[in-house]
Amino acid sequence: MLAISNRGHEMPASPIRKLVPYAEAAKKKGITVYHLNIGQPDIETPKEALDAVRNYDLKVLEYSHSAGNESYRKKLVEYYKRNAIEVAANDIIITTGGSEAILFGLMACMDAGDEVIIPEPFYANYNGFAIQADVRVVPIGSSIETGFALPPIEEFEKAVTPRTRAIVVCNPNNPTGYLYSAAEMETLRQIVLKHDLYLFADEAYREFCYDGQHTSAMHLKGAEQNVILMDTISKRYSACGGRIGAFVTKNKEVLNAAMKFAQARLSPPFYAQLLGEAAVDLPSDYFNTTKAEYRLRRDTLVKRLNAIPGVFCPNPGGAFYAMARLPIDDCDLFCQWLLEHFSHEGATVMLAPATGFYSTPGRGKNEVRLAYVLNVSAINKAMDCLELALKQYPGRQ
């Protein structure tokens, strides 16, 4: 009998997208839905970058180099230099979004049955890529009480087995917004050096740090051969649809292996490479405006959340996400209920159930992730909804 694969079965449906039909039904009823559920920023893509695509003259839309356009990779060297990351153009492979960089990392460094340690909660799609690569995710718990700080080194030590090949760290973190300190990054340096592990560093939100400096994994002295940077322009320039990321490492053996995967898929998309290349030349204060806007939204959101009885939201240091603990029985049911059964002044709010970000069953049941990708006025209205909803929700605890 024709059947799909086991990995096709095991592959999790997107925890965020499975609520979409309920949101669509709410909209059909005329209800405004405040989308705090996905990391799709409302910030405009910089015009200079969009114009680079509009104004480019071409006759034949040819394959790029498999590693991406050389002119773009050279430009990225400048960008990284400004972030105190010293790399050369041939340390970089341009990828189809940060997603492909993650997949290349798993494929190039890990075999079926190997293990990767990831502090949970973590970006849900790491699970999907792990299933594609047939590798096992070993979660170690971080906790809302400590604001999702890096678990202590002993927790990593306990999780390391002979099959452990890598640690993934997302900094600043999605979904928690946590910004890892220099001391925490030093902990990671020690553990990867001690156990000969790769450190896959997802730094998609590098620009968005509100309380303190970003410490890149690429800054870790002596760990240059261990570190693989998984980058993207999606959030940095509000260019999610371009699907342009980067796989960056000083480890030549890993880069050469990843390059073979890159060659098999021929090239990354051409157009948004133009956009990414032009964006490197944006004025140096470009991120200040965006950052100020996100900070204001964060401050508004966190204050409103903590003012609701029974709600706790640690203050996130970066990215544009916050995790909140709610007085509810089950976040999946609650998020669905918000869309199906609740409205206030013709509106409701869509949140991401935190269960999708944990791989330990049962964890995160009373937590939600909120993406502050709407303006302050919309955030306030969304919080009005949430506050009232928590009073009415039948599963309140």
Place this chain on the structure above:
Amino acid sequence: MLAISNRGHEMPASPIRKLVPYAEAAKKKGITVYHLNIGQPDIETPKEALDAVRNYDLKVLEYSHSAGNESYRKKLVEYYKRNAIEVAANDIIITTGGSEAILFGLMACMDAGDEVIIPEPFYANYNGFAIQADVRVVPIGSSIETGFALPPIEEFEKAVTPRTRAIVVCNPNNPTGYLYSAAEMETLRQIVLKHDLYLFADEAYREFCYDGQHTSAMHLKGAEQNVILMDTISKRYSACGGRIGAFVTKNKEVLNAAMKFAQARLSPPFYAQLLGEAAVDLPSDYFNTTKAEYRLRRDTLVKRLNAIPGVFCPNPGGAFYAMARLPIDDCDLFCQWLLEHFSHEGATVMLAPATGFYSTPGRGKNEVRLAYVLNVSAINKAMDCLELALKQYPGRQ
């Protein structure tokens, strides 16, 4: 010790791209290199399609739907209808090139250790995707003597094991240019139905058939649940750099599984979806000009090849490739020698060694693939080079 993965080791370097340093060295010496080695068409991308990107007004470059823009999928339904392929918009997932469609197919339908039968020679990157998916390619031989016709049904029967899950067919074929007849497609229909196999149909070159009609796998009655179409706009509209393809199937279970892989990588690239959508509205005679040009090139190339003593080139019925048997010891050495040690009137020719398209060791050693992606004048000059080179080559047999 830090080490790359076994699959990173096993992953083949692109058989075509490994000659690139020799081509670059030749160019540095001032030698003109006629590139008949890669499937990068010189045909201009249709202006109407390029303009759709240039003229599109957007403020935020957002993620597309994970299955691709709905407007594009609806438009593709019209395109397929014109090709007598009846599908609905929700039978289609827009992919990042045909490459991703192949990977989704392997991932959704096959597990580690499963087997896929592919007539060889075949598109070399199938090997790369198979290694990523940890599935085993089982080649069955087609032969230059019969112009690379489909092997007889008995050969498929012999290759089927309890682990066989699928057959891949590329029609018209890359690298052979062979156009499968309706009778051959019927053979495939019988075998997949008899053994409950998937039929992965790579129809990237559907538009380029010179001697007879194209029979799509989607036309096979009763095999609707078995067939997965892997499509791309790369060759159709000379839009290789856009990285837009499609995964099309009537099998809902397979489509839903593939959709989970699509969700994990969020969305296909936005820009070239605009291009693909606009291209569907090109005038109905658009392909006639391109086809006439390719046919003229094919006729020129094949005639010139067969006029060289010791050379045999069957007439390819489609795509823009031809395979030729040459009087040489080793095609890899010969193709390198052409770049390193040969020139005629300041020029040489770059060919693809056929060994990269065979997975049975030793096969294809005296064959090369030629892509007729240059105009007739360049093809003639390239053939002048080849003719003379074969006289001078020390490994001539």
